[in-house]
Amino acid sequence: MHPLPGDLAGLPPPPHIWPVPRATDFSDTAANIDAVRFGRYASMSPVEKAGRVVELPRAACMLALAGLRERHPGADEQELLLRLAVLRLGADSVSRAYGWRAPDGA
Numbered sequence: 001m002h003p004l005p006g007d008l009a010g011l012p013p014p015p016h017i018w019p020v021p022r023a024t025d026f027s028d029t030a031a032n033i034d035a036v037r038f039g040r041y042a043s044m045s046p047v048e049k050a051g052r053v054v055e056l057p058r059a060a061c062m063l064a065l066a067g068l069r070e071r072h073p074g075a076d077e078q079e080l081l082l083r084l085a086v087l088r089l090g091a092d093s094v095s096r097a098y099g100w101r102a103p104d105g106a
Contacts, residue, residue, distance in 0.1 A: 068083050083102060085094045095101050
């Protein structure tokens with residue numbers, strides 16, 4: 001198990017939390033900006049945090065759909081949603097669940 005940062009060091013984490021060390025070497029965000037961001041997260045209500053949890057995957061799906069529309073301009077909405085399912089679940093799962101395979105094999 002990884003040590004917890006700062007004033008939490010020495011305290012065992014709650015059983016539902018797996019501490020993940022922050023990879024500062026790979027961050028392109030300044031420490032002071034991270035402090036502001038984490039301060040904002042800490043001040044959020046549970047409802048606000050739940051809203052974020054719902055919105056981030058939704059935004060990712062919308063971006064993926066936009067990319068699929070660019071790559072497959074002739075596809076209707078049903079095909080686009082099936083292609084999105086292939087991205088998220090894999091072609092075999094979509095084929096088994098919906099009986100659909102992309103006509104172009106993608």
